[in-house]
Amino acid sequence: MAQPAESAAEQAAVEARLRARAAEVARERLAAEAELRAKYPTVAVAPEAALLSSLALPLDPRLALLEQQRATLVEQPAPDRAALRATEEAVAARVQEMVDEDAAAETEAAQARAAVLRQYPMCARDVTEAVGKDAMFASLAARRASLLASPAANAAPLRDVEDLMRERGAEVESKRRRRRRPAHPPRLLDMNDVALESGEQDDYHTRRHRHRRGRILDAREVPMDVAGEVHEGQDETKPLPKSRHVAALRRNDPYYQELVALRDALVREDEAVNAGGIRCVEEQMKDRAAQLGGDAARARAAETRAEAALRARYPFLGATVTGEMLTAVGLEDDAVFAGMAAEHAALKAAPATARQALADAEQAMRARASELVAEHAREEEALRRRMPFVGALPGGVTLRELDVANDPDVRPLLAQLEELAKDAAAAEGPEARRLEKAISELVQRAAEDEAERTRHRLVDAEGLHERFLFLPEEPARGVALIDSGVAEDPEFRTLANALVDLRRAPETTTTRRHCARRRTRWRAAPHRWLRPSCARPRRRRRATRSCPSAWPACR
Structure with missing residues (x-):
């Protein structure tokens, strides 16, 4: 019974070392960033941009x-x-x-894809300019252009042609990618390896590794040689009201669409001959x-955890009137609310603060939160009145956010x-309908991109949290776990692998250690095990009963 306790103690020790290392890495990242910001105070960096410490500034010649x-x-x-001032200005300008x-x-490839999508808005978001060079796609595009002369009368044929263009665009992109890949890739892409923003996948990975987003250490993969195994999905948990997570929409997943196009191509080629390949796909x-x-479940879990953390910091804030999550309101991004929160923290820390003063501060924070919710609702309602033709947006994204x-x-x-709405006749004409359709498609596409980025960030954060439940959300104050860079730290990764080995099968680990000790004793004193022939079978049976792997390994 002492062996499981020994394994638990080892796990606790490794977890403590991981917590300490995560805090150390986060403090180092925070200190490096603060040092660079102090060294280059005139450099303007957007909040969503990469950290200066991740740009490899010392490597620039x-x-x-x-x-x-x-x-x-x-x-x-x-x-x-004068020369020193000029040199410092040149340094700041270079940074x-x-x-x-x-x-x-980050935006160069997105602009190239946006140009293609403006021309062919019905296609999937990962198509390139290669679709315009395809003869079949060009004929469908010409057919669509002729139908657009009267979109109201040709609504049904127009939808059919656009569906065909979408399918053909996916086929063209699938063929292009297969030409760029080796004949037998080692594995298929995982969800976290798909370029969620526009651009080539290689460029996307290069940029992403430079940025502060951490790679998930336990990313799942689908090997080519075991594609027949079907894994059960995680249980769906009840989402919070108006959750900001993005549903797992297969239609918007480039990898799934590529598999659909590959399966359709195999079916059209010869379903009987390609039966094995079709089953594999x-x-x-x-x-x-x-x-x-x-x-999707991991994204919901990350949202739930963030919402719980915010409510733990401000337990006196109740539910919003609109049912919106507090994290979606952006309370801590509001300067007024942040000032109130700092004042409330100071009052709470002071031992001589009257209870009424603390209650007044909490009431002021509740009022400010309600004011922000009402302001957001008014802005969204005004935008909906201005653009009533835009339908529901995916992932809980609002027009105000976009x-x-x-x-x-x-x-x-x-x-x-x-301008057309000023004329009653023109407001109901085909040109107005065309503009409404174009605006709706652009808004829907922007909402999909925003929802996908949000989902990807949540999944990344939840991936680290799932593997390291004992780590805090912020190893160092102001640095989130996903932004701390622990995934790139060699010492942290070594400790993480050691923890995985300990967690995988503690009883197996202790049994192997016991077997190793028996083998050591066997090599040190073999005469104690080799009795006369009449006693050897009994000794062998006793050894294999107490440690099944000991005798074969030592024989």
Whole structure:
């Protein structure tokens, strides 16, 4: 009975070391970022941009040369102030240039894809300009252009043609990717390996590894040689009201759409000859559907945990009138509420604070939260009145969050539609319907992208939390676990692997240690085991009963 206790103690020790290492890594990341921000105070970095510490600034040759020049000027007995100031300005300009280049790399591929999608809005979000070079797709596009002459009269044929264009676009993209890949890839892509933003997958991975988002250590994969195994999806938990998680929509998943296109191509080619391949692809589709369902459950769990943490910080805040989650309201992003929260914390920490003063501060925070909820509801209602033709958006995304009125693609179309609305006849004409359809498609696509980014961030955070339940949400104050960079730390990964080995089968681990000790004793004193022939079978039976693997290993 002492062996399980020994294993539990070892697990607790490794978990303690992991907690300490996570806090240390987070503090190092926070200190490195603070040092760079203090070193380059004039560099402007957006809140959603990459951390300066993740841009590998010391590896840039131009910046290294400028830093060397500045160090040379500083070491002089009487440095030239003007030259030193000019060098410092050049250093700051180079850092700002690197920040801007990194942000531009994030949007460059997205703009290229957006141009294709503006031309062919019915296609999946991962198509490239290759669809325009396909003869069949070009003929369908010409057919659609002729039907758009009278969209109201040709509504049904237009939908059919757009469905065909969507399917053909997926086929073209699937063929293009198969040409770019090796003949036998080692494995299929996992959910966390699909480019959620526009751009090539390789470019996406390069940028993502530079950014602060952590890779999930236990990412699941679907090997090619065991694709027939179907995994059960995780149990669906009851979502909170108006949850912000993104449902696992197969229609919007590029990988699932690629599998659908591959299966359809095999069926059209020869269903009887390709029966084995079709079954394999279908099993891969089932695996993918299970992954999507599991990721949706993980996103909901991350949302629930974040909501619980916020309510634990402010237990006096009740439910919102609209049923919206407090995390979606953005309370802590509001400057007024943040000031009230700081004042409330100071009052609560003071021992001589009157209870009435604390109650008044809590009431003021409740009033501010209600005011924010009402303000958001009014803004959303105004946008819905302005664009009643836009349907429900996926993932709980709102028009207010998308800021569609200021979107460079939507704003001119919306201005044209509002100009047509001044004439009653033109407001009901085909041009108005075309503009409404175009605006609705752009808004839906922007909502899908926003929901996908939100879901991906939640799944990443939940992946680390699932594996390391004992780690806090913020190893260091102000640094979330997903942003701390623990996934890239070699020492943390080594400890994590050791913890996995201990958790996998503690009883098996202790049994193996027991067997190893018996083998050591056997090698040290074999005469104690080798009795006369009449006693050997009994000794062997006794050894195999107490440790089944001991005798064969030592024989």
